Amino acid sequence: MTAPISTNQTILVVGGGISGMTAALEAAECGKQVILAERNTSLGGRTALLYRYFPKMCHPTCGLEINLRRLKNNRNLRVLTQTEVVSVTGQRGDYTVALKISPRYVNANCTACGECAKAVETEISNPYEYGLAKTRAAYLPHAMAYPQRYVLDPSIVSTADGEKARAACKYDAIELGMQPETVELKVGTVVWATGWKPYDAAKIQPYGYDRFDNVVTSLEFERLADPHGPTGGKLLRPSDGKEARNIAFIQCAGSRDENHLRHCSRICCMASLKQTQYAREAYGEEGKSTVYYIDIRSIDRLEDFYLRVQQDPTVKFIKSKVASIKLDEASGDLILHGVDTEGYHRYAAQHDLVVLAVGMEPESNGIALPADIVTDSSGFIEGAADGGQFAAGAASSPLDVNRSVQSATAAALHAIQVVHQTAAAEGA
Amino acid sequence: MSEHNQQAVTRYRNNFLQEVEERVEDGEWVKMCMQCGVCAGSCPLGNAWQHTPQKLFMMIRAGKREEVLTSDSMWMCTSCYNCIVRCPRKLPITHIMHGLANYAHRLNLVPKGQPTREVARLFWNSLAKTGRVNELKFSLALYFKDGFVQGIRNALAMQGVGFGLMKARRLNPMELFGGHKCKDPGSLHKMIAKAREIEDRKKGFAS
Numbered sequence: 001m002t003a004p005i006s007t008n009q010t011i012l013v014v015g016g017g018i019s020g021m022t023a024a025l026e027a028a029e030c031g032k033q034v035i036l037a038e039r040n041t042s043l044g045g046r047t048a049l050l051y052r053y054f055p056k057m058c059h060p061t062c063g064l065e066i067n068l069r070r071l072k073n074n075r076n077l078r079v080l081t082q083t084e085v086v087s088v089t090g091q092r093g094d095y096t097v098a099l100k101i102s103p104r105y106v107n108a109n110c111t112a113c114g115e116c117a118k119a120v121e122t123e124i125s126n127p128y129e130y131g132l133a134k135t136r137a138a139y140l141p142h143a144m145a146y147p148q149r150y151v152l153d154p155s156i157v158s159t160a161d162g163e164k165a166r167a168a169c170k171y172d173a174i175e176l177g178m179q180p181e182t183v184e185l186k187v188g189t190v191v192w193a194t195g196w197k198p199y200d201a202a203k204i205q206p207y208g209y210d211r212f213d214n215v216v217t218s219l220e221f222e223r224l225a226d227p228h229g230p231t232g233g234k235l236l237r238p239s240d241g242k243e244a245r246n247i248a249f250i251q252c253a254g255s256r257d258e259n260h261l262r263h264c265s266r267i268c269c270m271a272s273l274k275q276t277q278y279a280r281e282a283y284g285e286e287g288k289s290t291v292y293y294i295d296i297r298s299i300d301r302l303e304d305f306y307l308r309v310q311q312d313p314t315v316k317f318i319k320s321k322v323a324s325i326k327l328d329e330a331s332g333d334l335i336l337h338g339v340d341t342e343g344y345h346r347y348a349a350q351h352d353l354v355v356l357a358v359g360m361e362p363e364s365n366g367i368a369l370p371a372d373i374v375t376d377s378s379g380f381i382e383g384a385a386d387g388g389q390f391a392a393g394a395a396s397s398p399l400d401v402n403r404s405v406q407s408a409t410a411a412a413l414h415a416i417q418v419v420h421q422t423a424a425a426e427g428a
Numbered sequence: 429m430s431e432h433n434q435q436a437v438t439r440y441r442n443n444f445l446q447e448v449e450e451r452v453e454d455g456e457w458v459k460m461c462m463q464c465g466v467c468a469g470s471c472p473l474g475n476a477w478q479h480t481p482q483k484l485f486m487m488i489r490a491g492k493r494e495e496v497l498t499s500d501s502m503w504m505c506t507s508c509y510n511c512i513v514r515c516p517r518k519l520p521i522t523h524i525m526h527g528l529a530n531y532a533h534r535l536n537l538v539p540k541g542q543p544t545r546e547v548a549r550l551f552w553n554s555l556a557k558t559g560r561v562n563e564l565k566f567s568l569a570l571y572f573k574d575g576f577v578q579g580i581r582n583a584l585a586m587q588g589v590g591f592g593l594m595k596a597r598r599l600n601p602m603e604l605f606g607g608h609k610c611k612d613p614g615s616l617h618k619m620i621a622k623a624r625e626i627e628d629r630k631k632g633f634a635s
Contacts (some may be wrong), residue, residue, distance in 0.1 A: 088545035206470070206514065252464075257516035294464045321516070323469025344483050346468075346475055 008094050009423055010035060011415045012187040014085055015363075017045020019393020019399055019408040020193030021067045026412035027191075028071070028077035032419055035185065037083040037099055040127075042145035043068070045195055047401055049128060049142070051226040051233075054274040054400070055305035063401075064144050071146070081147065086182060087343055088190060088370040092388025093422035095187050105152035105162075110173040112140055112148050119168035120161040124153050126230075126407035130220045132238070133230035138165045141255030150172075152186050189388055189418040191411045192373070192381050195359040196394040205365065206324035207253065207356060213239035214334055215325060215354045217253075218271050225278040233280050237353045238330045245286060245352035247279055248336055250322050251293040254357030265380045265398040268357035269297045273306055275355060276315045283314075290316045290351065318347075325354060361399040375404070390414045432633060433535040437493075439632070444493040451631045453527030457519045461485040467511035467521050477501040481511055481521045484528070497537040503544040534633070546573050556620055559610025564603040583594040 004190050007014075009032070013024040016038030024036040042048070045143035050060045066082075071077060086098040106116075116138040126135040128142050137153040156162045165173040201209035201217050209215045214237045216224070227233035238243045249272040254260040273296075276289035296317070309315055323338040328350065336349045362379040369375070373389065374382045380398075381391035392411035393404035441446040441458030448455040461482070468480035479487065480503040487496050488581075502525040511521040529545070532538050538545050550569045555561050571586070593599035610616060627633075 252516070256462075257515070258518040259516065294462060311468065319465075320469070321464035323466050323468045323514070338482060339465040339474070339482065341463050341465050341482070344468070 006033065006035060006185045006187055008186050008188040009033060009419045010187045011186070011189050011191060011412075011419060012037065012085075012095075012097055012185070013117035013191045013193055013392075015045065015193035015395065016043035016081070017040070017077065017193065017195045017393065018047040018067075019062070019072065019395070019404045019411075020191070020197065022405045023191045023193055023392045023412040023415070024377050024407050025067060026072065028074045028414055030412075030416055032076060032416055034077045035187070035351050036077060037081045038079070038081045040141070041081055041083050041104065042147070043071075043079065043081070043119070044142070044144055044146065046219070048144050049130075049222060049226075050401075051222045051229075051278065053402075054270045055302055057274070057277065060401070061144055063124070068144075068146050070132055079147070079290045089386060091100045092384070092386045093188050093418060093425070095190060095388070096184060096352060097187055097190070098182055098184050100180060100182050102180050103154075104149070105157055105176060105178050106150050106156075106173050107175055107178075108147075108149070108173075109171040110149040110169075111171060112150060113170070114140070114150070115168045115170065115173060116150055116152070116165040119164040120156060121164075122156050122159070122161045124155065126240075129223050129230050130217070132220055132223055137161060142428060147220070149228060152176075156226055157163035163265060170387075185234045188422045189390070189415045190384075191390050191392050191408075192369075192395050193392040193411070193413050194362070194364045194367075194381070194395040196398065197363045197365075199361045201253060201356050201358050201360040203260060204254055204356070207250065207322070207354075208325050208327070209356060212325065212327050212334060212354075213237070213336065214244075214332060214352065215356060217356050217358045218268065218275065219358070221275055221278075221355045224422075225275070225282075235279065235353070237332075242332075242352065243282075245279070245283055246288045246350075247290070248322075248334070248349070248351040249275065249289060249291045249357060250336075250354060251291065251296075251357045251391070252321060253356035253358045254361075256294065261359040261361060263359075263380075263398060264297060265359040266299070267398060267400045268359065270302055270305065270400065271276070272355070272357045273298065273309045276309055276312070280314055283316060288316070289314060290318060290349070292318050292320055292322050294319070294321050318349075320347075346419070360394060362395060364395060387414075388418060430457050433519040433537060436535060436634075442491055444491045444496070445489050447493070447587045448488050448528075448531075452524070452531045454520045455531075456526055457524060458488050459487050460517050460519055462517060464516060466514050466516065467519075470510045470514050472508060472510065473504055473506065481525060484525075494537075496528070497532040497535060498533075498539060500539050500542050502526070503534070503538070503542050505529075540573075546570075558607065558613050559616045560608055562603055562607040564599060564601070565607065568604075620632070 011027050011032055011034045013020045013036045016036055024034045028034040034189045047060050073229050082102040086100050088095055088097050117136045120136050120138045122137040123134040124137050125131050126133045137156040137378050141149050162176050198217055198219050223229040224231050224235055235244045255265040279287035279289045319341045322336045326335045333350050334354050339346050367377040372384045381395050383390045390411040392408040434476040465482050468474055468482040474480050479499050507522050509522055554566045573583035
């Protein structure tokens with residue numbers, strides 16, 4: 001692949017989730033040259049893996065589809081997938097970035113016919129199902145994947161399976177000899193839309209995420225509810241595939257905790273309220289959801305949704321941070337222990353399935369950012385000290401999709417300003 | 429009402445939280461509690477207490493001075509530190525429990541015959557006198573704390589252990605007469621008196 005031509009009036013957007021796509025599109029639609037670099041094999045980020053949005057309960061596919069259409073129609077925007085930023089040097093209006101592009105082993109000839117997936121036998125943990133399902137080692141990331149092209153897992157490339165995949169392809173789309181490459185680009189400004197990752201729930205020892213199959217994270221629960229997910233949209237619990245009808249939601253799993261994440265992740269209350277409605281959707285009046293919370297933080301207009309869920313007789317609220325979870329060996333159920341703050345009653349409550357509303361940690365935690373990037377005490381990116389780089393969406397703060405889009409639009413505007421100033425300085 | 433208690437009541441009027449913040453060890457942390465209940469749920473003896481830490485903190489903020497200081501819940505703490513480890517706000521809960529117990533002790537508001545307090549008091553008195561805890565006198569004092577007859581009963585019940593310890597040379601019956609002490613108990617007494625004076629000045633007991 002040849003390096004895309006870029007100048008110091010080009011905007012680099014790092015991360016192709018909802019924030020990165022938005023920032024890139026807003027800038028590109030203003031006529032700016034934009035390069036969108038995504039580390040994974042497809043755009044869409046974590047948003048693509050959600051079942052529904054709150055508060056309107058609509059599907060993310062809708063918004064993604066609009067963005068993908070905008071993207072396909074825009075000639076100012078170039079998308080690089082499987083691309084990571086290696087380094088950023090220089091200053092506002094004059095950066096040199098090095099990008100490492102990993103091989104996909106599938107070229108643009110791919111029609112997503114799926115013959116390669118039928119040919120290979122090796123299975124890998126599906127990176128888009130949070131480990132809840134396996135997939136063939138030649139796979140389409142997900143239904144909304146962009147580019148709509150298969151990927152070969154590097155583990156099979158030099159095996160007989162890789163050869164089988166190549167042989168099965170009618171379009172000469174599989175190139176087993178693809179090599180990683182590093183390209184250097186000039187850009188004027190960088191927008192970091194690196195997003196977030198779920199806090200490692202296994203670190204919350206008393207909740208036993210690593211010991212009990214039926215303790216899942218809120219993101220895994222999204223996959224269970226999604227018709228494209230591993231259970232075909234049925235709320236089946238992992239241990240025995242039984243329908244989970246009595247579900248506990250534990251709030252602040254990792255958030256607002258000096259031992260874990262000090263910040264409030266802000267979206268988890270709404271996410272759990274939304275997920276109680278998945279149970280209602282599945283079972284009607286038969287389902288039972290219990291939300292264990294410290295306090296419900298549904299900000300401004302989202303409070304209407306909270307009030308609506310409060311009216312739902314299948315949803316119960318218990319003001320208590322659960323102290324510990326024990327397994328009932330015989331049934332596979334979980335017993336939640338704690339004390340209810342409203343009345344100080346001690347409880348031991350049995351549930352089929354426990355959903356941990358895990359906190360949002362910056363995806364960039366543990367990754368070396370350029371030296372002049374300023375982060376807050378939780379690692380969220382505030383931008384470059386000289387105002388030449390910006391953060392968008394959940395990279396900047398724990399934000400829901402709606403606010404991520406707003407943040408990304410703002411970041412795009414800042415980036416455009418840098419490009420304008422650079423252009424003015426050069427008399428272009 | 430003890431003199432200290434009278435003075436505290438006059439000084440703080442209805443602001444018990446402020447009293448705790450100024451006079452109880454680590455009491456300034458109480459206002460940081462967000463009432464999540466993890467300490468109460470994590471306490472291995474939680475179901476045996478009348479007031480869990482979570483509840484005590486709320487009672488302090490609600491100004492329930494009498495009920496807090498006469499509670500025997502903080503005396504039940506075994507210092508397992510489960511609450512401190514799990515508290516999402518990192519409150520030193522164990523230390524606050526001991527601080528509250530100590531403050532209630534200073535004001536002499538502890539329920540009569542509270543066993544933890546009696547043990548602590550006997551232990552301290554033995555230690556402060558000679559600089560060494562006299563284990564024989566300390567155990568005998570414990571046996572006899574509920575009266576002479578009960579003391580004889582306790583001693584008889586434990587005599588097997590006592591003889592065993594003597595045989596293993598872990599217990600010297602001669603300790604009953606004076607017993608061993610540190611090199612200069614007089615200086616120790618002065619140090620303790622000085623420490624008490626500083627502590628009293630800091631916590632406002634002196635004025």
